[in-house]
Amino acid sequence: MIPLSHYLVVSALLFAVGTAGVFLRKNLITILLSVEIMLNAVNLSFVAFGRFNGTVDGQIITFFVMTVAAAEAAVGLALVIALFRTRESLNPDAFTSLKW
Amino acid sequence: MTSLIPFIPLLPFAGFVVNATLGKRLPKSVSGGLASLVMVLSFLISAYLVWQLAQMAPDQRLMTNTIYRWMASGEFTLDVTLLIDPLAAVMLLVVTGIGSLIHIYSTAYMHDEVDSEFARYFSYLNLFASFMLVLVLGSSFPVLFVGWEGVGLCSYLLIGFWFKKKSANDAGKKAFVVNRIGDYAFLLGMFALFALFGTLEVRGIAAQVAAAPPETGFGLLSIATLLLFIGATGKSAQIPLYTWLPDAMEGPTPVSALIHAATMVTAGVYMIGRNAVLFSHTPDTLHIVAIVGAATALMAGTIGLVQNDIKRVLAYSTVSQLGLMFLAMGVGAFGAGIFHLYTHAFFKACLFLGSGAVIHALHGEQDIRNMGGLKKYLPVTYWTFVIGSLALAGFPFLAGFFSKDELLFETFAEGHQILWAVGALASLLTAVYMGRLVFLTFHGERRHDAPAAADASTFAKATADKHGHAAGHGHDTHGHGGHGHGAPHDAPPAMALALVVLAIGSVAAGYVGVPAALGGHNALGAWLAPSFAAPVEAGAIAASAAPGEAAAEGEEAHDAEHIALERTLMGVSSAIAIGGLLVAAFIWLQRREIADQMARSFAPLHKLLLNKYYVDEIYDATVVKPIEAVSREGLWRGVDVGVIDGAVNGVGSIVDASSMVLRRLQTGSVRAYAGSLFIGVVLMLGYYLWR
Secondary structure, three states, X not given: OOOHHHHHHHHHHHHHHXXXXXXXXXXXXXXXXXXXXXXXXXXXXXXHHHHHHOOOHHHHHHHHHHHHHHHHHHHHHHHHXXXXXXXXXXXHXXXXXXXX | OHHHOOHHHXXXXXXXXXXXXXXXXXXXXXXXXXXXXXXXHHHHXXXXXXXXXHHOOHHHOOEEEEEEEEEEEOOEEEEEEEEEOHHHHHHHHHHHHHHHHHHHHHHHHOOOOOHHHHHHHHHHHHHHHHHHHHHHHEOEHHHHHHHHHHHHHHHHHHHOOOOOOHHHHHHHHHHHHHHHHHHXXXXXXXXXXXXXXXXXXXXXXXXXXXXXXXXXOOOHHHHHHHHHHHHHHHHOOOOOOOOXXXXXXXXXXXXXXXXXXXXXXXXXXXXXXXXXXXXXXXXXXXXXXXXXXXXXXXXXXXXXXXXXXXHHHHXXXXXXXXXXXXXXXXXXXXXXXXXXXXXXXXXXXXXXXHXXXXXXXXXXXXXXXXXXXXXXXXXHHHHHXXXXXXXXXXXXXXXXXXHHHHXXXXXXHOOOHHHHHHHXXXXXXHHHHHHHHHHHXXXXXXXXXXXXXXXXXXXXXXXXXXXXXXXOOOOOOOOOOOXXXXXXXXOXXXXXXXXXXXXXXXXXXXXXXXXXXXXXXXXXXXXXXXXXOOOHHHOHHHHHHOOHHHHHHOOOOOOHHHHHHHHHHHHHHHHHHHHHHHHHHHHHHHOHHXXXXXXXXXXXXXXXXXXXXXXXXXXXXXXXXXXXXXXXXXXXXXXXHHHHHHHHHHHHHHHHHHHHHHHHHOOOOHHHHHHHHHHXXXXXXXXXXXX
C-alpha cells in the first residue's frame, strides 16, 4: 500500500503548482484554473487522510469543497466576463484602479 | 392666605409666557391689555396680602410660603420660600403698583410698534416684573439671586429693545457686563456667608449674627458684606459700577421708568435693607457704604447739571438719589433709606414717564436745547412733571421732602456731619438741575436748530434713527420738531392716567412717614422696624442686639433736642431746595447767558462734567482695552489659535503624513494582495512549526 506521505507530497506539489500559477500567470482564466488546482490539492490530502484513518469524513469534506469550487468557478467566470467587457483585457494588472 | 403669595410673581410670568408664545398673533389691545391686567391683578393680590399683614401684631408680621425643596445635600437644605414681611410689603406695593402704571402707560407709548414687537416688549416687561417680585419675595440668598440675575437679563433685553440700533445694543451689553461684575462679587459674598454660617436663609443668618457682638476691625464678616455691597453697586448703579445706567437710556422711555424707579436699581438698596442685621454687625462695611453713597450722590449730581439729554439728566439724578439711599443705609438709617426708595419710585417714575410724553410729543427729540415753551402744548405733562421735579428737589411737604429730610437728619444725628454736608450739597444740585430741566424744557421760547455740540448732534441723529424705526415714518426730527406735525400733542389718555396717578403719589406718598418734628409719628419707620431687627426666634438676644435704627425710629420717643435739631435741618433742606430752584429759575428763565458765561469761564470744569469725568474713557483705557488686547493677542491668537487649534491641527497633520506613507501599500493589484496574504500565512505557519 502506498504510504500516506506520498499522497501528501503529491498534494503539496500540486498546491505549490497552483500557488505559483496564481502568482505568475497573467491571464485571469488561468489564475482561476490555478485556484482550482490548489483546491484539488487540498481535496487530495483530505481523501488521503480519510482513507488512512478509515473514516469517510475526508470524502464528505471533499464533496463540500467541490460544491464550493463549482460555485466559485461560476461566479469567478462571470466576473471575468464582466471585467473583459469593460477593459478588453484579461491581465490582472489592468485592474488596479481600486487603490489609494 | 399665604397660598396666594406665589401668584404675585407667577401672574406676570404667565403674561410673559402668553405674550412670548402667542404674542405675534395677538392684536395690540390684547397683548398690552393682558400684560397690564396681570400686573394689576398682581398688585391687588399684593395689596390684599399687605392688608392682611397689617392686621397682625407688629412683631409677628411675617408670611411665608415654601413652594418646594430646591436642593438637599447632606446637612444642607434649601427651600424655595417666598416671604412677606413689612419691608417686602413696601417693595411689593412699589413694584406692582408703579409697574402696573408703567404697563398701562406703555400701551400708549409703544403703540407705533408693529404687533410682534409690541408683544415682545410686553413679554419682556412682564418677565422683568416677575423676576423683580421673586427678588423681593425670596427668603434666602439663592432665591433672591434668581430674581437678581433675572432682572439683569431683562434689563439687557429691554435696553437693547431696539436691537437694530448699534448704540442700543452696546448699551444693553454694557449694562449686562457691568452688572455681571457686581454679580460675581455678590456670588462670592454668598459663598462667604455660607462658609461662615452654613445657611443661606436671610433670617437664619440674621438670627446667628445677632447672637454675636458687632465685628470690630475688618474681618471675614466685613469682607462678606463688602462683597454683597459690591454686588449692590452693580445693580444699583453706584461708584464704581454706575456707568451702565446713563447708557441704559437707549431703551424705550417706560423701560427707563421701570428700571430707574420701581425695580432693578432699587434691588441693591433693598438687599442691604433685607440684611440690615448682618450689615449693622459690620460697621466698617457700613462706613464704606455711606461714603460710596455720598460720593456717588455728589458726583452724579454734578454731571446731571450739564447734561443736555432730558433722559440723561434724569438718569444721573437717579444715580444721585440712589447714592443718598446708600448714604442712609450706610449710617444705619435703614428705614430712611427705604422711605426714600419708596417716595423716589413715585416721582422718578412720574418724571421718566413725563419725559417720555415730551419725547413722544416731539417725535423722538431728546435734547433739551431743542425744546422750550412746551408748557402750553403739553399741560398735563407739564404739571405732572413740575410736581415730580418739586418732589425730587425736596420742595416742602411733597413726597421727596419727607424722605430726603429724614435721610439727611438721620445722617446728621448719627454723627456724620461731613456726609450730611455732602448729602445736602447733592440735594442743592438736585434742585438746580431739576429746575434747569423744567425751565429749559417747558418754559421760554420754542427752540429748534439749537447749536448742538459734537456729542449731542450724534446723539440727536441716533434718536432720529430710533424715531424712524419706532414711528415707522422717516420724518427728520432734528430741526423740524414743531413744523411738520403742527403743535405737539399732549399725552394720550393711558399715558395721562399714569402721569396723574404718579403725580398724586409724588405729593401724597410722603405722608406715611411724617416725622415727629412735624407732629407725625413716622408710621413707615415703625412699620419697617421689625424687618431690620433680628428674627424673633433669636429671643432675648435679638432684643438687645437689634440695630440702633429700630430703637431710634421705633418706639423710643424723640426727645425735644432731637425735634429741635430735626426742625433746624428741615429748615436747611427746605431752604436748599427752594434756593436751588430759585437759582435755576434766575439763570435759565431770566438770564440764560449766565449759564453760557459760566460754561465759558470754567471751560475745563464744564468740559469735565459734560464728559462725565471721563469715567467711561478711563474704564475703557484701564479695563476694556487691556482685556481686549489680552483676549485678542493672548487668548485668541495665542491660546486658541496656537495651542487649541494647534493641537487639533497637529493631530490631523500627523495622521495625514503617516497616511501618505502607508497608502502606498494599497496598490490595487490583486496579485500583490494575494502575495502578501500568502507570505503572511507562511510566516504564521512557520512560526508555529519552528518555534
